[in-house]
Amino acid sequence: MKHGLKVIAVGLALTVPSAFAGNGTTAEHIEAATAAYKKLAKETSYQWTVTVKAIKAAQKALDAGDDKAARELAHHAMALVEATRTQAKLESENWKMRVPK
Amino acid sequence: MDRRSVLKIAGAVSAATAAMFAVPRMAFAAYSDAIFKQKAGADALQNAYGANATTPSDQVKLKAPDIAENGAVVPVSVETDMDAESIAILITENPSPMAITADFPAGTKAMVKTRCRMGKTTQVTAVVKSGGKLYTASKEVKVTIGGCGG
Amino acid sequence: MKKIISHVAFGLLGLSVSAAVVAGPAEDRAAFQKFYENRFPDTPVADFQNGVYSILPAAREQWEEIEEFPPYELAIERGEEIYNKTFANGKSLASCFGDDGAVRGQYPYWDRDRGMVVTMELAINECLEANGEKPLKYKKGAIADVGAFMSYNSRGQKVNVEIPSDDPRALAAYENGKEHFYTKRGQLNFACADCHMYTAGNMYRADTTSPAFGHATSWPVFRSKWQSMGTLHRRFAGCHNNIRANPYKAQGEEYRNLEYFVTYMSNDLEFNGPAARK
């Protein structure tokens, strides 16, 4: 149960892993999020609809010239990818607890 | 009700489509914008029945759910043991409240069942016309939106 | 824990078979069905095939009104036409599934030759393709109409999914479906079991979740929300969207295995499709 809450918390968090914060152009940040999403999709069967939406929204904001919003959305997408990965990792074992005996 | 002009329309329609559908000549009940496009229920009643003074009556049996499963298809039925000529159903919160009028010639039971659309939580009123007077029963139907099915 | 020890003990005694028997699908199913019987003691077991209406009397009343003249009757008619339509090669779906298509009870099944789960919808399309016809789209439209016709003629057939114990691949497919059912997915972090087992009957926003016991019996359904017919896999995809997980491909391996598991869990109920749902 604790694990479950953690996943939601990460998933909803808008803030970013700090290592990622400053460097690179916003376009690069969007690219990085897209690449991370694609990698996740290859490695697990877990993907969230919101991640794709965030990436698209980031691109749209960038195209509209809103660099700050685009960057935040790219970071949000990256956080969602990380949260999905955490979920996949936890669930690879945790599902067994839910099977009634 | 202008029965003759209704017959005329029905006749014309049936002539026009006889080759395709072989629609028999028959009298259609009178739809009219004056009843069904009215924004106020009382005006709709006035235009349908020539009166809008109503009396609540427990002899009017209105059946509708407390909470609609889906606002797009809410089962509603009205029935009465009174000797009735017509039944109407009004849905207060809809853009034009009058949903249906049903007329019963002699020998037909004063009962009608249908499925209605309700855009939001609303009062539903059944009106029975009997002996020139209007009797009613009302109830609230809750329409919820959102959730896995909504 | 005790159970594991006893398995080990059996194994040591040379009764290795019993481990598989004790912990296998049959035991899963017994525990699964028992869970719902305990959670909804007022619902007669056979009634679980009616979905959420088996536990919600107020909704049931409206559903029964709809069932007086259900919208899926038009789908059955359309389905019958498609079913009897002659292919370019002179055959028809009836050549594959018999005069009335009353074969619902045979699906889903484990196809030993191909090592995969075969559902009724998949079989319909394979029949079409084998006869040089174009396959149908899997979620709605003609496939749901034909399915409605075939299911209607199959009403009352017992759900009797088999997981052949002599083919480990069948058990693996079952286990894959089972894992899917109990695994949390999507941003909302829900497993099928969270909504449709452990909190079945609770309100989620404006809706009450249905028990998963009986989930697979009534398809295809006419759903008021869709204002059209849809297949079980259409609903699977809708559920995944709701929890913000990417849906899987209709009739892909993931959903076929999930159907295999969910239907097996409803063994001994009856197929009662098509049905009307909210």
Add this chain to the structure above:
Amino acid sequence: MSSIRIKAKDRKGLVDVKCLMKHNMETGLRKDKSGKKIPEHWIQDVSAESNGKVVFTAAFNTSISKDPYLAFAFAGKKGDSLTISWKDNTGATDSAETVIK
């Protein structure tokens, strides 16, 4: 094939009628994908006739659900004919005939 499906059963001198009419019942409030309003299109009048005599009439608003359902009952008997017809706001009509069971 007619757009109307009828079930009519004699129950001790009272004929129970249930019918479903295939019709979109467009309210005029819906928009299509391009954002254009879909014009209202709905059944306005329904009439039932048995052995040449009108036994039931109804008028509908757009608030009657898609594929309208109607149930009513009249004095009649097994073997009698029953014809149900509708007319919509475009002037289109359809009808279906059945024998009471």
